[in-house]
Amino acid sequence: MAIKERMSGNEAVAYAMKQVNPDVMPAFPITPSTELPQFVANYIANGEMDTEFIPVESEHSAMSAAIGASAAGARTMTATSSAGLALMWEVIYVAASTRVPIAMAVVNRALTGPLNINCEHSDSMGARDSGWLQIYAENNQEVYDNFLQAYRIAEHKDVMLPIMICQDGFITSHAVENIELIEDEKVKPFVGEYNPEHYLLNPNEPMAVGAYAVSNYCMEAKKAHAEAMKNAKQVILDVAKEFQEISGREYGLFEAYRLDDADYAIVAIGSACGTAKDAIDALRAQGVKAGLLKVRVFRPFPAEEMVAALKNCKAIAIMDRCESYSSQGGPLGAELMAALYRGKATAEVINIVYGLSGRDIRVEDVEQIFEDLADIAEHGTDDTYWYLGLRE
Amino acid sequence: MSSLTEIRWHGRGGQGAKTAALLLADVAFSIGKHVQGFPEYGPERMGAPITAFNRISDTQIRVHSNIYDPDYVVVVDETLLHGVDVTNGLKKEGGILINTSLSKEEIRPLLRGYEGEIYTIDAHDVCMRTLGKYFPNTPMLAAIVKVSGVMDTDVFLKEMEASLKHKFAKKPEVLEGNMKALALALEEVR
Numbered sequence A: 001m002a003i004k005e006r007m008s009g010n011e012a013v014a015y016a017m018k019q020v021n022p023d024v025m026p027a028f029p030i031t032p033s034t035e036l037p038q039f040v041a042n043y044i045a046n047g048e049m050d051t052e053f054i055p056v057e058s059e060h061s062a063m064s065a066a067i068g069a070s071a072a073g074a075r076t077m078t079a080t081s082s083a084g085l086a087l088m089w090e091v092i093y094v095a096a097s098t099r100v101p102i103a104m105a106v107v108n109r110a111l112t113g114p115l116n117i118n119c120e121h122s123d124s125m126g127a128r129d130s131g132w133l134q135i136y137a138e139n140n141q142e143v144y145d146n147f148l149q150a151y152r153i154a155e156h157k158d159v160m161l162p163i164m165i166c167q168d169g170f171i172t173s174h175a176v177e178n179i180e181l182i183e184d185e186k187v188k189p190f191v192g193e194y195n196p197e198h199y200l201l202n203p204n205e206p207m208a209v210g211a212y213a214v215s216n217y218c219m220e221a222k223k224a225h226a227e228a229m230k231n232a233k234q235v236i237l238d239v240a241k242e243f244q245e246i247s248g249r250e251y252g253l254f255e256a257y258r259l260d261d262a263d264y265a266i267v268a269i270g271s272a273c274g275t276a277k278d279a280i281d282a283l284r285a286q287g288v289k290a291g292l293l294k295v296r297v298f299r300p301f302p303a304e305e306m307v308a309a310l311k312n313c314k315a316i317a318i319m320d321r322c323e324s325y326s327s328q329g330g331p332l333g334a335e336l337m338a339a340l341y342r343g344k345a346t347a348e349v350i351n352i353v354y355g356l357s358g359r360d361i362r363v364e365d366v367e368q369i370f371e372d373l374a375d376i377a378e379h380g381t382d383d384t385y386w387y388l389g390l391r392e
Numbered sequence B: 001m002s003s004l005t006e007i008r009w010h011g012r013g014g015q016g017a018k019t020a021a022l023l024l025a026d027v028a029f030s031i032g033k034h035v036q037g038f039p040e041y042g043p044e045r046m047g048a049p050i051t052a053f054n055r056i057s058d059t060q061i062r063v064h065s066n067i068y069d070p071d072y073v074v075v076v077d078e079t080l081l082h083g084v085d086v087t088n089g090l091k092k093e094g095g096i097l098i099n100t101s102l103s104k105e106e107i108r109p110l111l112r113g114y115e116g117e118i119y120t121i122d123a124h125d126v127c128m129r130t131l132g133k134y135f136p137n138t139p140m141l142a143a144i145v146k147v148s149g150v151m152d153t154d155v156f157l158k159e160m161e162a163s164l165k166h167k168f169a170k171k172p173e174v175l176e177g178n179m180k181a182l183a184l185a186l187e188e189v190r
Helices: A009-020 A033-047 A059-072 A083-087 A089-098 A121-128 A140-154 A184-191 A213-248 A272-285 A301-309 A331-342 A365-381 B017-031 B078-082 B104-111 B121-129 B137-148 B153-167 B171-186
Strands: A003-007 A024-027 A052-055 A077-080 A103-108 A133-134 A162-168 A178-181 A255-258 A264-268 A289-297 A297-299 A315-320 A349-355 A385-387 B005-012 B034-039 B049-056 B070-075 B096-101 B118-120
Touching: A003 A009, A003 A033, A003 A331, A003 B017, A009 A033, A009 A077, A009 A103, A009 A140, A009 A184, A024 A033, A052 A059, A059 A077, A059 A083, A059 A089, A059 A121, A083 A089, A083 A184, A089 A213, A103 A121, A103 A140, A121 A255, A133 A140, A140 A162, A140 A184, A140 A213, A140 B153, A178 B017, A178 B049, A178 B137, A184 A213, A213 A297, A255 A301, A255 B078, A264 A272, A264 A365, A264 B171, A272 A289, A289 B005, A297 B078, A301 A315, A301 A331, A315 A365, A331 A349, A331 B078, A349 A365, B005 B078, B005 B137, B017 B049, B017 B137, B017 B153, B070 B078, B070 B137, B078 B096, B078 B104, B078 B171, B096 B137, B104 B118, B118 B137, B121 B137, B121 B171, B137 B171
Parallel strands: A024 A052, A024 A077, A077 A103, A103 A162, A133 A162, A264 A289, A264 A315, A315 A349, A349 A385, B005 B070, B070 B096, B096 B118
Antiparallel strands: A003 A178, A133 A297, A178 B034, A255 A289, B005 B049, B034 B049
């Protein structure tokens, strides 16, 4: 029997951290992820976890310590947001290329400026080319479930990559909602112990980590990294299947909501997807064939799978909670449009930037997008990139 | 969908409107409801106007936007009536609950033409008679439970006692005052 509870997204991730009980957590607090190291420190103080907590003096140090700990052979986690992730910038690449399977809870928040603490995906989207796995969540339940699956994916021998478990800052991190927790007796055997193949503290296999690589070797290392990212797709699906056995909840690379026969589709990431589902149900009741593709896994990017899921749509709106100043749209728009082109899709596709710095998105906003899509499907459009709810 | 009740809280930073919203979510959860309790975060500081929100439903809640057309509004600090459009979008079938010592007749002209029910409670008086300190969120929580009818008030008191016992495990002396404040607020709300 699942444990019915109510908690915020941050409480949910902290609870998952407690259940997984990794060996080491170096962390430096930053809004809105501050509660994560706080809750973990409480659990440790109360004797409910025996994780080694390392209070560091910056996020750069947090990630550096995490790399050291993980390379040494310890299961390692950290948490951050926004400017904290930005300060880790140099070392997140080191983590990924060193192939250390760190799990990092990212509570998505805007990068400055103007200075703002609210939700935006610009922090983790900025790190999309760093070679980390990235999984996003619609609500507290999903971010809890994703964290429980994180190490099974990251530590898989065909993957061995660090993973970001992302949720929307404040919108889910600070909202108390119902949740179903899984009992420790089920979580522990599911997550299992970490037995690294190679690690620094193994006296029988002395090794160096992070050594200089000459040009003759670098490209091969990067190609191996890219292959590991590709491998992760199947591993994520396999882990999800096993997770379903203990939770009853189904996960894939993305969620297709009423998409099978949809004429018009929205593609989005995170909490806005719940709002979109309410809009879609209302529109379906009026006979509008609306659907949603909710991206769960952004790295690896499930390009072919998404294109196949969208193949019958007449018009698609790709939603980015992030601006990339390319004058063409956001990162999800750029990547999915490229995939649709390669997949020879014929749908009209637009890219909408929304929700920057916590700007709210309402059911009515989503309904308006579907109305626009119906019009675009019929008449086409030259305007393929705009801001939702911009004040004029 | 008809089972959904949406509540918007208006308070000032430091008065506990956010805590009250989270407590309401907690207590509604305890009787098997689907709940949401969340604040809107701005430049948080003592005394600045803040909003917090509750959705309480018999079915799963998926929407993640703020609440624009609430069934009920709670005003924790009556000075907000002069600067914040607290009745904006408020359904006239619902109502507004205000912490004030004024009468409904005196309050009505401050509500920009709102036609629905007005409920009042003097949370300061309730606090002084029970807690000896001003924590307006406690009486406001009890009052909105009664006004909105989201749960039976006896069940509410029972669940709150269990919850506060847990919350104040290290400060049991504050339990009695809080319980008295909740009970008195249920009587005093007009």
